[in-house]
Amino acid sequence: MKLPSKLLGILLCLCLAHAVGAQSLAGHAAVGPGGVKRALLIGINRYNAVPGLQGSVNDVETMQEILTKRWGFLPRNITVITDEAATRERMLAAITDIVAQSGPEDTLYIHYSGHGSQVQDLNGDEADGLDETLVPADGRTAGVRDIVDDELDVIFSRLRARSAVIVLDSCHSGTATRSFDIRARSVPQDSRIDLYRTGVTGTRTRGITPLKKSQYVVFGAVADNEEALDGPVEGSYHGFFTYALARTLMTAGNDASPRAIMAGVSRELARIQTTYGRTSMPEPQLDGPTDALDRPLFAPLDSSGSTDAGTAPADARLAWLTAQPAASGKVRLLNGQALGAVTGSIWAIYPPGETQFPAGKARAVATVTRLIGRDAEAAVSGTDLSVESGARAVALMPAPSSSRVAVRILDVPGQQRERIEQLLRRHISNLDLVGNEQPARFLVDMKGQTVRLLTADGLYEVGHFEAGDENSAADVARVASRSARAAELLSLDNPASQLKVSASVVGRPLSGSRDIQLAAEVATARMHSRHADEPRSAGNSLQLAISVSADSYITIVDVDSEGNTNLLFPNSYQHADFHADGAVRAGDQVLIPDSLQAGNRAGFYWDYSPPRGTDTIRVFASTDLGVATSIRQRIAALQQPAHQGQAAVTRGIGGDLGALREDLGQTATRGIKVVADSHAAHSELTAPSGPIDWAATSVSVEVSD
DSSP: OOOOGGGGBBBOOOOOOSSSSSSSSSSSSBBBBBBEEEEEEEEEOOOSSSOSSSHHHHHHHHHHHHHHHTOOOEEEEEEEEEEEGHHHHHHHHHHHHHHHHHHTTTTEEEEESOEEEEEEEEESOTTTSEEEEHHHHTTTTTTOOOOEHHHHHHHTTTTOOSEEEEEEOOOSOOOOOOOOOOOOSBBBBBBGGGGSSSSSGSSOOOOOOOGSSEEEEEESOTTTTOOEEEEEEETTEHHHHHHHHHHHHHHHHTTTOOOHHHHHHHHHHHHHHHHHTOOHHHHHHHESSSSGGSSSOOOOTTEEEEEEETTOTTTTOOOOOOEEEETEEEEEEEGGGGHHHHHHHHEEEEOTTTOOTTOOOOOEEEEEEEEEEEEEEEEEEOOOOOOOOTTTEEEOOOOOOOEEEEEEOOOOOOHHHHHHHHHHHHHHHHHEEOOOOOTTTTEEEEEEEEEEEEESSSSSSSEEEEEEOOHHHHHHHHHHHHHHHHHHHHHHOOOOOOOOEEEETTTTTOOBBBBBBEEESSSSSEEOOOOOOOOOOOOEOOOOEESSSSSEEEEEEEOTTSEEEEEEEEESOOTTTSSSGGOTTTOOOOEEOOOOSSTTTSOOOEOOOOOEEEEEEEOOOOOOHHHHHHHHHHHHHHSSOSSSTOOSSSOOSSSSHHHHHHHHHGTTTTTOOOOOOGGGGOOOOOOOOOOOOOOEEEEEEEEOO
8 A cells, every 4th residue: 555645745844954955864873772863854946847936945944943953853864955956866865865774763754845746647556547746856857757656655665763754845736826925836737648657656566564554644734635835924935834833843842742733733824824814724634543643743862862063952842043142232043034033023042051941031032133144133132131152042922913914916907906006095004015026915806897805825815896896895905904913913922932822612613533634723613693583502602612731811812804803801791700810720621601501600702793704813821910911901902993984994013012012022031010900819820939921822713694
């Protein structure tokens, strides 16, 4: 039995490499009781004969940092091949080489980021009659065929490693996007069938261990009929799945299982979905034997704990950057862009050699002000502005999302284009019309007299209106404005947090799970407005299940489809004995509200009413009541409309959310103290005995009439 065709939709990426070309796998890796951690990382932006990509090499560089700084892979045991060096011959040789060198106690990671495709199945082992392929850098040139899944099956059948993760960020349908920014990682099917009639693809492969009986885990970037996407995310280009995976692996615990990693990927994809105003995202797939899905993803570092200079042992809690003192009050984050150190992002600075990065114990906080090549320069704030050489920086908060709505108008005749621009400017107060040289959040085109607002890849329609219909234009404009406000809220995140918070919609159907396959939960929960005299139910009234890893104070915020920000919890309707001050104890799963039945203990319900569209619900947890109160005060200020009577209004990040970012950033060094209201004395929780910490998570709800 061959490995499933999803193998070529894969992406579980932990990658490497500054240099274009390859580092040799050869060498004398010290083998301890835990074996050797080996990785092969391939990323292709530049192709000889097919359209290029923008994020594949960034994927590789990001994952190199994460593998070495967080997961104990030694640089000498990681092979990287990028761009022109990633020929068909070199890719197959490198894959064969790493499989041959792997021993029975080793941990193996293989990642491919680039185009995928399909070709006619010549040996009858594909139900749909098509083999999946990887497209090498020299693919589609004269005499060079793609790398077919049958070829990979033969090589992978020889794997002896104790654990192996195989990841390919690519897809195969060949659907073209309409955006310069977001591109599908696939090219059309190869029709040169004669090239594929010889070699392993012409024979059936025997003796291959079925995946169900192996110990290998496969993460697929997308389902078979979906596109793996490549585009700008928070300041740089990446594969969307790679980005989500990288952010998850930067902070995942040593015992994180593939299931837990998949849950983290789902949360990160939801953030990207909101940023681009999409109604859906590709659904990653997880394949592997049932027991392997619940074991730690990576085996521990060998017991000797040996590492190369500048590489942290595997027990580093977070991926980190080396920080070097620069000009007065500044610090330089080396290779900062690999871990997302873009302008506006906030980093916590710890002493050299730190591995646990405890909350509230950072030496300083630094905000990135400019990029210098691959490095980032940041301004230091705090009581002590001195930074030691070799200090370590961990991500504290991503860069704020722009409060502007970037829209690119596609090929529209001049007179109609002018009319469309007037309509958009009238109804989107924070509009930026951008050209091909700037990233866009939405695209606009015209079919007949219908104006369409499209997602940034041009594949999905967000809304439409007739060119002369002012009311419909205003409705579409509100959808665009809402994405900016929701994205601002989602940028309030704390990847360095030791506090874990989870939230889900009660009654929401989960994606189906077969024996060896799980789909990531990226679909939005669907509900409808509660009509008069309609019984309250999980379909029309929101109920959340929430849990935290430490005693915390919960704050729940909603951004509706028109960009309105609402503080849902705590609220003035709740009963005094229902989680006073939003207090939730560690390990408890609580329902908010506790019931949808009349006379519940909460004293309130969250019934849905217009407007229809997608709501983003952000759940904040803090171990300190003062921090929770600050969040609530800042969010409450946003509930007042900035300009009465204007159809679509979004305040900028420089306003109340900007102040909240500053408040939350200071918790890394000393916490913030806010005078709480009169209810503080009745809190169910005692003051935190340890450092102040906070975290956030989100759920999305699509509301129909």
